[in-house]
Amino acid sequence: MxxxxxxxxxxxxxxxxxxxxxxxxxLPRILSRNLQSNASNTESEARLLERLIEPCEDRAAAKNExxxxxxxxxxxxxxxLEAQHAMLNSLVDERSTGKPLQYILGTxxxxxxxxxxxxxxxxxxxxxxxxxxxxxxxxxxxxxLRRHLRVLDLCTGxxxxxxxxxxxxxxxxxxxxxxxxxxxxxxxAVQLARDNRSRLLEAAHLQLPNCDEDQENSDPSDxxxxxxxxxxxxxxxxxxxxxxxxxxxxLLQDPAGPKSDIPSLEAALRLQSTVRLGKGRHRxxxxxxxxxxCWPVLICNPPYISPDEFVRTTSRSVREFEPKTALxxxxxxxxxxxxQADTFYPRLLELANTHRTMVVLFEVADMAQALRVAQMAKSxxxxxxxxxxxxxxxxDSIRSGDLWDSIEIWRDQPGQARENGVPEVIDGFQVAGRGxxxxxxxxxxxxxxxxxxxxxxxxxxAKIKSQVT
Amino acid sequence: xxxxxxxxxxxxxxxxxPLRRRQSRYQTSFASTETLSTALLSRARTVAxxxxxLTRNLADGFDSKTAKKLGETGPVTTALAEWDKATSxxxxxxxxxxxxxxxxxxxxxxxxxxxxxADELAVAARSLKTSLVPKHPFAHLSCLLEIRPGAxxxxxxxxxxxxxxxxxxxxxxxxxxxSVLKLESADSILGSESTLAEAVLEIxxxxxxxxxxxxxxxxxxQRVPATESKGRVHTSAVSVLVxxxxxxxxxxxxxxxxxxxxxxxxxxxxxxTEIMRARGAGGQHVNTTDSAVRLTHLPTMxxxxxxxxxxxxxxxxxxxxxxxxxxxQARREKREEEMVQMRRNVVGVAKMGRGDKVRTYNWGQQxxxxxxxxxxxxxxxxxxxxxxxxxxxxESVRMWLTERDVEAIVAEEESKNGN
Ligand SMILES: C[S@@+](CC[C@H](N)C(=O)[O-])C[C@H]1O[C@@H](n2cnc3c(N)ncnc32)[C@H](O)[C@@H]1O
Numbered sequence: 090m091x092x093x094x095x096x097x098x099x100x101x102x103x104x105x106x107x108x109x110x111x112x113x114x115x116l117p118r119i120l121s122r123n124l125q126s127n128a129s130n131t132e133s134e135a136r137l138l139e140r141l142i143e144p145c146e147d148r149a150a151a152k153n154e155x156x157x158x159x160x161x162x163x164x165x166x167x168x169x170l171e172a173q174h175a176m177l178n179s180l181v182d183e184r185s186t187g188k189p190l191q192y193i194l195g196t197x198x199x200x201x202x203x204x205x206x207x208x209x210x211x212x213x214x215x216x217x218x219x220x221x222x223x224x225x226x227x228x229x230x231x232x233x234l235r236r237h238l239r240v241l242d243l244c245t246g247x248x249x250x251x252x253x254x255x256x257x258x259x260x261x262x263x264x265x266x267x268x269x270x271x272x273x274x275x276x277x278a279v280q281l282a283r284d285n286r287s288r289l290l291e292a293a294h295l296q297l298p299n300c301d302e303d304q305e306n307s308d309p310s311d312x313x314x315x316x317x318x319x320x321x322x323x324x325x326x327x328x329x330x331x332x333x334x335x336x337x338x339x340l341l342q343d344p345a346g347p348k349s350d351i352p353s354l355e356a357a358l359r360l361q362s363t364v365r366l367g368k369g370r371h372r373x374x375x376x377x378x379x380x381x382x383c384w385p386v387l388i389c390n391p392p393y394i395s396p397d398e399f400v401r402t403t404s405r406s407v408r409e410f411e412p413k414t415a416l417x418x419x420x421x422x423x424x425x426x427x428x429q430a431d432t433f434y435p436r437l438l439e440l441a442n443t444h445r446t447m448v449v450l451f452e453v454a455d456m457a458q459a460l461r462v463a464q465m466a467k468s469x470x471x472x473x474x475x476x477x478x479x480x481x482x483x484x485d486s487i488r489s490g491d492l493w494d495s496i497e498i499w500r501d502q503p504g505q506a507r508e509n510g511v512p513e514v515i516d517g518f519q520v521a522g523r524g525x526x527x528x529x530x531x532x533x534x535x536x537x538x539x540x541x542x543x544x545x546x547x548x549x550x551a552k553i554k555s556q557v558t
Numbered sequence: 559x560x561x562x563x564x565x566x567x568x569x570x571x572x573x574x575x576p577l578r579r580r581q582s583r584y585q586t587s588f589a590s591t592e593t594l595s596t597a598l599l600s601r602a603r604t605v606a607x608x609x610x611x612l613t614r615n616l617a618d619g620f621d622s623k624t625a626k627k628l629g630e631t632g633p634v635t636t637a638l639a640e641w642d643k644a645t646s647x648x649x650x651x652x653x654x655x656x657x658x659x660x661x662x663x664x665x666x667x668x669x670x671x672x673x674x675x676a677d678e679l680a681v682a683a684r685s686l687k688t689s690l691v692p693k694h695p696f697a698h699l700s701c702l703l704e705i706r707p708g709a710x711x712x713x714x715x716x717x718x719x720x721x722x723x724x725x726x727x728x729x730x731x732x733x734x735x736x737s738v739l740k741l742e743s744a745d746s747i748l749g750s751e752s753t754l755a756e757a758v759l760e761i762x763x764x765x766x767x768x769x770x771x772x773x774x775x776x777x778x779x780q781r782v783p784a785t786e787s788k789g790r791v792h793t794s795a796v797s798v799l800v801x802x803x804x805x806x807x808x809x810x811x812x813x814x815x816x817x818x819x820x821x822x823x824x825x826x827x828x829x830x831t832e833i834m835r836a837r838g839a840g841g842q843h844v845n846t847t848d849s850a851v852r853l854t855h856l857p858t859m860x861x862x863x864x865x866x867x868x869x870x871x872x873x874x875x876x877x878x879x880x881x882x883x884x885x886x887q888a889r890r891e892k893r894e895e896e897m898v899q900m901r902r903n904v905v906g907v908a909k910m911g912r913g914d915k916v917r918t919y920n921w922g923q924q925x926x927x928x929x930x931x932x933x934x935x936x937x938x939x940x941x942x943x944x945x946x947x948x949x950x951x952x953e954s955v956r957m958w959l960t961e962r963d964v965e966a967i968v969a970e971e972e973s974k975n976g977n
Contacts, residue, residue, distance in 0.1 A: 115949035115950055115952065116728075116769055116952070116953075117732075117765075118732045118733055145847075149865070150846070150847065152743065153847065153865060153866065154847060156741075156866070157847075189845050190847050191847070197868075198868050198869035198870065198871075200869075200871055201869055201871040201872065203869070211842070212845045214840070214841060214842065215833075215849065215870055216840050217841075390842075392842075393842065394842055394843065398843075402838075402839055402843050404838075404843065404844045404845070407842070407843060415842075416842050452841065454841055455839060455841075501833070501840060502833060505831060524833070524840070525839065525840050525841070527841065
């Protein structure tokens, strides 16, 4: 009889079962990864936490900050536990003096953008991001926006507003070409804003698929736009300049009056457009040509805290570590009847008028200030100017009787519906969202057409939203 | 359960002796794994026949649905072929032994060979069973482990921290990528971060849900707490939830997250978002780092809060992820409950709920016992360090789970065949 050799398979029939049977491999391994565990010294950590509670004002916040500081330290000195320990200690020391965490870490998140932050320039606030995001969201719903949209951000600080505007708007509407300009009186702010722009520009370059680079110099009208490519293009043309928003246009000024080194907004805009033309690099000349006076979107988060409130209501780390010029406006030169906290707003409304602005977003401190600013916008009367009589915008405003067609007040979370679902109106102004009164938003009559027809914008937006879902 | 009918008893007994010894190394409690019921076998043959038919269909022209079905029936067919092969080997050996003309030396060799063949048959039977068990719909996903102290005060909070470290150590040792999505320490007298109020550990590798599913339930600890002065042993409990995670857009598509018809869809209109801002004026007046977000799913009042990231949108995104996972798990559990109801009169399919005590960690005896698989291991330290012993325990539970699934299939098959 032949030996049945084929009956002797010694290897196990199934691979899966084989691993199951061998006690050395209960879980499938992924050995290429080298993961480090975090050893932590819990006792000294408890002491560090105690020191953070005062500046953070509560324990939960202190715990979060301690963790973020630890992560920062681990990133800065990877592997070197001793250095990490020493560094953590000194950072906690710094923080316990009240210095804001954002200045210590050097960054802050604005929406989902991580931006650089430096002492001397205001730390961007989440409420600002929420308002800007909401405005971007509304605009991105408008079906009849023009192919170009020009956005001017006054008092730009770290440049957070135009940069977030770009980031979110381009995601939603890559086919529209944005032109963004940020203005600030402080050279440190202008520098930081430019640095933040470069940082994002670098990131945008990395995002761009390689083959796209070749097309960079071709005619933009031939290209079908995607978000990374458009982002890159928009960031390239985004600028930050130094100017004094409150200063009078020197062309209108008494030549004998006081002179300053810092140009007025109008002068800076004129200068900037000539420089741009002089270089002649851009082919889309009709768009980039001298249009210093046309900014359909105007955003501003101006200093809005009166000296009195500054002492009473700001937190210590704001008072002692953030720049006062970013927070407290100068005394209003126009008239005593205007609150010092409100100094910027009449001037901003005037600029909105002279720059053919369709929509403004102004940040304010609270509901009281929101109502004052809304009232100013409502009673704003355009100074009569013959040269503008044929202007379409003007005709629009005449038709509705006022400069602004609609004036709204937004709370901290403008997109959130109220608990009871009933629309809120205060002193005749529509109020949107939840939280503190945070901004005033005014639309020109002509902006109605961005949304499709002549119906009020809010009605049109409601209609668009119901169609989307 | 009765022995397989095609091996004569004495041979089988001989064959099984060494096998049993081998098995005891793992101390598993399911010798029954090694046998196949006729019901399972007939199910396997049906599937294999279907597979053949599909293969022929596919030869006529490709369509993705058939291909997918083919992928599902393939493993059963392969496993059945292995099993058939082992069975016929065994019967050949058997007849060889029983043949009076076989010379004694050969007979001895053959009966030795019987051992390895019986072993092989057992393996084939087990893999056939596993292949018949339908894959858990979440098995291929990554997962979230939620760890929360239960009864037992600060000792439970300390043990919750121990469990978190245990799973982190395990993952880091075998190379799984984890991230702590959320970590809330309990305010204890020590004020240290090692006591937990709640932690969510994300295990990012696909398939983690299937591997860690075994960990859901109440984990009990028996030891003298560090805080106990009189040296008394306390019993405390920590609950572990294992949730499927849907982070990437790929998984989102597959699970139909955007489709309102889908089981896993969450309507944004039914979710309330709260930004838990610190008191006071906000705006320029304060420069808080508070970026916490709380979401509440209004129909079920399921609520999730997240504050671990510096960016508010990131907190919102992670909160959504967690909310989605919790809702998906809850819906899945409801379905399973319905299924159990349907099979009520057949074998009791044990549902592992969040309320069931699944495992005990006993310091005094330095042992860990899993109450489902019945496995006890004595290397407590190794378990707590996320070592091999822990993997062994987890594996025993996965086997146990498979067994329960197999029982359900057998019951189903039997009721279908009218017995
Ligand atoms: C409240 S901060 C806003 C910064 C930034 N837009 C933000 O939201 O984080 C006000 C900014 O206005 C600038 N500023 C103050 N007075 C100004 C003026 N007269 N003209 C232009 N910018 C001014 C300050 O330098 C400061 O950066």
